[in-house]
Amino acid sequence: MKVVLPDSSELELPEGATGLDAAEAIGPRLAEQAVLVRSNGRVMDLRASLEDGQQIQILTTRDTDDPDALYVLRHSASHLLAEAVRRLYPGTKIAIGPPVENGFYYDFEFPEPIGEDALERIEEEIRRELAEGRSWNREEVSAEEAKRYFAEQGEDYKVELVDTAEGPITFYTQGEFTDLCRGPHLQDSKPIKAVKLTGLAGAYWRGDEHNTQLTRIYGTAFFSQDDLDAYLHRLDEAKRRDHRRLGTELDLFHLSDHAPGMPFWHPKGMVIWNELEDLRRRENVARGYLEVKTPLLYDVDTWVTSGHWEKFRENMFLVPYGEDRTLGLKPMNCPGHMLLFGSALRSYRDLPVRYAEASTLHRNERAGTLHGLLRVQHVTQDDAHMFVTPDQIEEEIFGCLDYATYLYDLFGVEARFELSTRPENKLGTDEEWDFTEGALRSALERRGIEYTVNEGDGAFYGPKIDLHMTDVLGRSWQMGTIQLDSQMPARFGLTYMGEDNAEHTPYVI
RNA sequence: GCCGACGUAGCUCAGCUGGUAGAGCACUUCACUCGUAAUGAAGGGGUCCCCGGUUCGAGUCCGGGCGUCGGCUCCA
Numbered sequence: 001m002k003v004v005l006p007d008s009s010e011l012e013l014p015e016g017a018t019g020l021d022a023a024e025a026i027g028p029r030l031a032e033q034a035v036l037v038r039s040n041g042r043v044m045d046l047r048a049s050l051e052d053g054q055q056i057q058i059l060t061t062r063d064t065d066d067p068d069a070l071y072v073l074r075h076s077a078s079h080l081l082a083e084a085v086r087r088l089y090p091g092t093k094i095a096i097g098p099p100v101e102n103g104f105y106y107d108f109e110f111p112e113p114i115g116e117d118a119l120e121r122i123e124e125e126i127r128r129e130l131a132e133g134r135s136w137n138r139e140e141v142s143a144e145e146a147k148r149y150f151a152e153q154g155e156d157y158k159v160e161l162v163d164t165a166e167g168p169i170t171f172y173t174q175g176e177f178t179d180l181c182r183g184p185h186l187q188d189s190k191p192i193k194a195v196k197l198t199g200l201a202g203a204y205w206r207g208d209e210h211n212t213q214l215t216r217i218y219g220t221a222f223f224s225q226d227d228l229d230a231y232l233h234r235l236d237e238a239k240r241r242d243h244r245r246l247g248t249e250l251d252l253f254h255l256s257d258h259a260p261g262m263p264f265w266h267p268k269g270m271v272i273w274n275e276l277e278d279l280r281r282r283e284n285v286a287r288g289y290l291e292v293k294t295p296l297l298y299d300v301d302t303w304v305t306s307g308h309w310e311k312f313r314e315n316m317f318l319v320p321y322g323e324d325r326t327l328g329l330k331p332m333n334c335p336g337h338m339l340l341f342g343s344a345l346r347s348y349r350d351l352p353v354r355y356a357e358a359s360t361l362h363r364n365e366r367a368g369t370l371h372g373l374l375r376v377q378h379v380t381q382d383d384a385h386m387f388v389t390p391d392q393i394e395e396e397i398f399g400c401l402d403y404a405t406y407l408y409d410l411f412g413v414e415a416r417f418e419l420s421t422r423p424e425n426k427l428g429t430d431e432e433w434d435f436t437e438g439a440l441r442s443a444l445e446r447r448g449i450e451y452t453v454n455e456g457d458g459a460f461y462g463p464k465i466d467l468h469m470t471d472v473l474g475r476s477w478q479m480g481t482i483q484l485d486s487q488m489p490a491r492f493g494l495t496y497m498g499e500d501n502a503e504h505t506p507y508v509i
Numbered sequence: 510g511c512c513g514a515c516g517u518a519g520c521u522c523a524g525c526u527g528g529u530a531g532a533g534c535a536c537u538u539c540a541c542u543c544g545u546a547a548u549g550a551a552g553g554g555g556u557c558c559c560c561g562g563u564u565c566g567a568g569u570c571c572g573g574g575c576g577u578c579g580g581c582u583c584c585a
Contacts, residue, residue, distance in 0.1 A: 216580070
């Protein structure tokens with residue numbers, strides 16, 4: 001059989017040859033330094049068989065910046081971590097240990113809780129493993145065999161993983177440690193020149209807070225100590241530019257125990273704030289938005305009508321009112337704008353109506369979720385609601401997409417688009433959701449915007465297009481969101497008179 | 510809410526095994542008038558997050574709470 005190399009030349013190999021065989025055929029040095037095979041964007045273990053006519057690229061220890069090469073290096077490092085933990089903490093169960101942006105992690109269930117001081121000890125053990133050297137052995141096994149193996153070891157999580165595994169099941173063994181793993185992995189541990197454990201955190205099994213919480217150990221690994229040092233240096237640089245630090249240094253804002261998650265804006269900070277206000281007001285006018293101001297407090301009945309009471313009452317600030325009433329401080333503007341639209345008779349000739357309001361919203365967030373100015377309990381949001389007829393939906397969504405793109409471009413923020421679809425707890429029928437999701441999807445596609453689908457992540461009243469950014473630490477943050485709501489207008493009894501002299505319910509974006 | 514860590518002067522931080530708080534920067538005054546963070550001298554400034562406990566005595570130990578940070582979960 002033949003495989004095609006990156007320079008388009010062909011390499012003749014015996015049937016069933018592996019990537020490693022290919023590397024050896026090219027040269028002993030290449031085989032020595034080979035890390036993995038990449039074929040049409042997919043990464044493959046060096047020990048997996050190649051197919052006739054396959055295009056292959058062999059990555060080596062010299063591809064120190066290649067994301068795939070680092071991915072494999074770190075994946076193998078995570079197995080070293082698991083081996084070390086199992087040796088130091090007998091009785092620990094292992095869960096999963098994938099590479100991630102900038103590093104890797106492994107989830108464990110320790111018999112006794114561990115603290116951060118344990119990391120040093122574990123790191124030392126990993127260094128000992130590296131000094132000894134480890135090589136990885138890849139082996140395909142049957143599901144029954146795999147389950148039996150892990151059941152004997154008391155590895156409940158692995159047993160569960162085998163049950164839900166797709167495709168062939170492979171074991172990777174290094175030293176005394178065997179793990180269920182799809183790979184690929186390094187041949188041996190020589191290329192791992194620098195490992196650092198960076199953190200300890202709780203993480204739920206399978207990402208579900210109803211499951212047991214495991215202990216996640218984060219780490220990172222590189223092909224050289226210099227690369228690790230450079231990475232740590234970048235983290236320091238990022239810290240210097242952290243908005244929380246700049247807020248203090250430049251005297252822009254501060255946070256205080258007196259009002260958790262509710263920033264105090266200083267005179268210099270307000271200069272920036274007002275510039276942003278001017279920008280949004282100017283652009284809103286240019287784009288046909290009508291500025292409005294609606295109340296901060298509403299009778300709880302209003303929140304019951306909107307559906308927020310049922311879903312978010314725990315996260316609302318409440319204020320007693322009179323003998324037996326309670327007001328809720330608004331966590332968003334929708335009901336205010338609904339009530340405003342419903343306060344008079346509307347004609348199809350008035351639509352689209354675009355209400356804009358930069359109101360301050362309050363959300364009583366779960367403890368442990370706040371983060372500087374990026375996740376607060378008191379946020380001023382440039383918010384708008386468009387009341388439209390069905391055939392105005394697309395044009396309005398185009399307008400929102402263009403507006404958002406314009407603003408983020410202005411600040412050099414690179415936005416990623418995500419389409420968030422119907423959640424489990426939703427209002428309305430599947431037919432309504434088919435329509436609203438379809439409208440957002442087609443708007444994105446007709447605008448030629450690349451997006452990913454975030455299944456089940458929509459709001460309870462409608463799907464949304466979320467714009468995300470990634471910070472220097474690789475964390476994702478949601479920015480603006482474009483939502484298509486087919487529920488709230490009906491719940492608030494909103495109508496407009498159509499050309500046919502009949503009442504219709506508007507859609508809201 | 511959960512796991513881990515932290516909470517000392519305006520800011521950044523030190524304070525070992527418990528004995529009534531320290532530094533640098535900033536601030537004030539004086540001297541120097543010296544050209545772009547960083548001259549000298551003197552000085553002011555702290556309920557050591559809060560509450561409770563142990564102790565003759567707690568910033569330091571223990572318990573609870575609040576807040577902040579790294580994550581998980583959540584995010585209308």
